[in-house]
Amino acid sequence: MFENTRPVSACRADQHTSCHHCDVLVGLEGLHVIDVDRSARAGALIVTVESSPSGTGCPDCGVIATSAGRKTIELIDAPVYGAPARLRWRKRRWRCGDPDCSTGVFTEQNPVVAAERALLTRRCIAYGITLMRRENLSVQGLARQLGVDWHTAWRAIRPLLQAAAGDERRYTGVSTLGVDEHVWHHVDRRRRGPKELTGMVDLTRDDRGQVQARLLDLVPGRTGKAYADWLATRSPEFRAGVQVAPLDPFAGYKNAIDAHLDEATAVLDAFHVVKLGTAAVDEVRRRVQQDTLGHRGRKGDPLYGIRRLLQTGMENLSQAQCRKIERVITADPRHEEVFIAFQCGQELRAAYQHHDLRAGRQIAVKALESFSSCPVGEIARLGRTLRKWRAEFLAYFTTGRSNNGGTEAVNGLIELARRIARGFRNRENYRLRMLLIGGGLDGYLPT
Numbered sequence: 001m002f003e004n005t006r007p008v009s010a011c012r013a014d015q016h017t018s019c020h021h022c023d024v025l026v027g028l029e030g031l032h033v034i035d036v037d038r039s040a041r042a043g044a045l046i047v048t049v050e051s052s053p054s055g056t057g058c059p060d061c062g063v064i065a066t067s068a069g070r071k072t073i074e075l076i077d078a079p080v081y082g083a084p085a086r087l088r089w090r091k092r093r094w095r096c097g098d099p100d101c102s103t104g105v106f107t108e109q110n111p112v113v114a115a116e117r118a119l120l121t122r123r124c125i126a127y128g129i130t131l132m133r134r135e136n137l138s139v140q141g142l143a144r145q146l147g148v149d150w151h152t153a154w155r156a157i158r159p160l161l162q163a164a165a166g167d168e169r170r171y172t173g174v175s176t177l178g179v180d181e182h183v184w185h186h187v188d189r190r191r192r193g194p195k196e197l198t199g200m201v202d203l204t205r206d207d208r209g210q211v212q213a214r215l216l217d218l219v220p221g222r223t224g225k226a227y228a229d230w231l232a233t234r235s236p237e238f239r240a241g242v243q244v245a246p247l248d249p250f251a252g253y254k255n256a257i258d259a260h261l262d263e264a265t266a267v268l269d270a271f272h273v274v275k276l277g278t279a280a281v282d283e284v285r286r287r288v289q290q291d292t293l294g295h296r297g298r299k300g301d302p303l304y305g306i307r308r309l310l311q312t313g314m315e316n317l318s319q320a321q322c323r324k325i326e327r328v329i330t331a332d333p334r335h336e337e338v339f340i341a342f343q344c345g346q347e348l349r350a351a352y353q354h355h356d357l358r359a360g361r362q363i364a365v366k367a368l369e370s371f372s373s374c375p376v377g378e379i380a381r382l383g384r385t386l387r388k389w390r391a392e393f394l395a396y397f398t399t400g401r402s403n404n405g406g407t408e409a410v411n412g413l414i415e416l417a418r419r420i421a422r423g424f425r426n427r428e429n430y431r432l433r434m435l436l437i438g439g440g441l442d443g444y445l446p447t
Contacts, residue, residue: 022047030110031089038083044147045080050090051108058096060103065094068105075113076120076146078127084147087121089113120146120156126446128157133436133445138421154429161432164444171216171234176203176244177264178213178407179253181222182414184430185423193427196222199414200230201407201438203246205400213406215414215438218431224252231260239263246404248272249389268392269404270352276385277345278311280378284341285310287378292334302328303338310338314346315353337376344371344379352396361397368393410438 022033026047035048058065070090077085092108114121120128124146131137143153164170178201185192200216219230231239245264247253249272257266289296289303297304306328309321317325329339347367354360368390371383386393396402417437424430435441 028087028113031113034090035088039086044084044086046086046088047077048088048090051092051110056092056094056108058094058098058101058103059106061096061098061101063096063098063101065096065106068093068095071107075118076124076148076152078121078124079145084145087113118156119148119152122446125156125160128153129160129436129445132157132433133442136417136420136437139433140421158429158432160445161436161441164441165432165435167444168235170440170444171238173241174202174204174216174238175241176205176211176246176402177201177216177242177261178203178246178404179227180248180404180407180411182411184218184418184427192425194220194222196220197427198222198226198230199407199410199434200227201410202440203244203402203404203406211406213410213439214442215410215435215440217440218434220427224250224254224256227253228256228259231256244399244402246402246407247392248404249276249385254392265395265399266392267395267399267402268389270396270401271403271405271408273386273393274345274348274352276382277348280382281310281338281341281345282307283378284376285338288334288338292332302331303335310342310345313349313353340374340376341379344374344376344382357397357401361394364394364397413437 022036026033026049028049031049031051033047033049035046037046037048038044039046056065057063071093072088072090075087075089077087079085093105094108095105096103109116112122128137128142128146131142132139139154139157140150143150146153179198180201181196181198183195184197185195189195197218198221199218202214202216203211206212217230219226239261240263242261242264244267245257245261246267246269247257248269254266257264285303285307286297289301292303293301297307306325309317309325312321314322325339325342329335344367347363351360351363351367354363368383368386371379372387374380374383414434414437417433418424421433424433436445
């Protein structure tokens with residue numbers, strides 16, 4: 001059955017003959033495969049290639065050059081059949097025919113295969129970037145696949161990420177700009193600097209009305225100044241193009257938007273508004289718990305037993321769960337405050353969930369007018385907060401439900417990438433990796 005099976009090196013040709021089938025398999029335009037072998041020591045597949053014999057001219061003066069021998073270099077290529085691959089390129093060397101030319105001897109180059117003096121082929125770099133972008137592969141994981149160390153892999157990829165990150169064209173067409181913060185490390189600030197970073201995310205909708213969130217940048221700090229300074233460094237065209245700016249209820253971000261985005265409508269993020277309402281309900285429950293029983297909630301306490309139900313949307317509660325809430329509330333007149341807070345929290349949810357934006361806005365306006373005068377102190381405080389953010393709160397209903405959800409989705413990608421990499425030590429490396437994973441460099445990289 002295996003009588004005609006030949007070893008890998010059986011298609012090896014002489015120095016002037018190539019194998020067409022190997023050429024097709026390897027797929028390097030302008031180069032021909034003359035040998036294929038597998039290293040017994042490293043287990044890597046070694047492919048030897050050379051260009052077709054042809055004349056060439058001096059790159060400086062154009063005079064026809066004569067052969068000056070060969071120079072074999074070894075490049076790291078993309079893995080083949082699960083094994084690391086090495087490309088041995090027998091480069092032709094040429095001598096300029098003009099004795100007065102300063103070039104003298106030069107070596108052939110093929111920028112499609114690899115940059116001059118590069119260790120990795122362009123195909124290998126594109127392979128690594130694609131896996132890091134789409135599959136959350138860490139640099140160390142890529143290095144293992146290539147059979148190299150971390151520094152070799154990152155030194156080849158980092159310049160491309162830096163060039164793409166510095167391309168101002170990435171900011172073209174941004175009409176909706178989200179902002180949020182996150183913590184990128186948990187060690188001593190004296191060792192790695194600020195823990196907090198502010199991230200800017202493009203939330204512009206596509207032709208189908210869908211948000212394709214992409215991370216635009218990460219800057220140190222979690223302050224309004226960090227956001228304002230980043231906006232100030234952008235072009236006037238960029239700032240004028242931003243029409244909607246979703247944000248968390250943080251005055252620093254609002255001040256930055258007012259100062260630098262004159263044409264933008266600030267929109268308070270719906271998730272955080274509902275979260276404020278849910279937190280107010282929980283504060284009321286805990287206070288009433290202390291007032292009635294004199295201790296924190298324990299197993300068997302009525303209010304403690306419905307704490308999760310009070311944080312759930314009415315539309316998700318079963319009839320049995322609704323009856324349980326009713327039993328606990330009616331069991332003690334002092335529990336009435338909890339029910340009032342629960343109703344207010346549900347009113348906020350109803351405003352955002354209504355299919356008709358005009359009707360939802362009417363519910364939101366009603367909440368603005370009633371919450372601040374509520375006899376329950378926590379709800380009154382929530383009402384004052386919402387009145388302070390009135391324009392931003394109601395802007396949700398006039399901007400097509402704009403929100404910061406895409407920004408939170410990007411933060412989720414960032415958290416996943418940080419866990420896979422098991423932490424980062426260099427903030428600039430972290431920024432480049434997250435820009436890649438967050439889609440901020442799409443279209444500007446060889447992927």
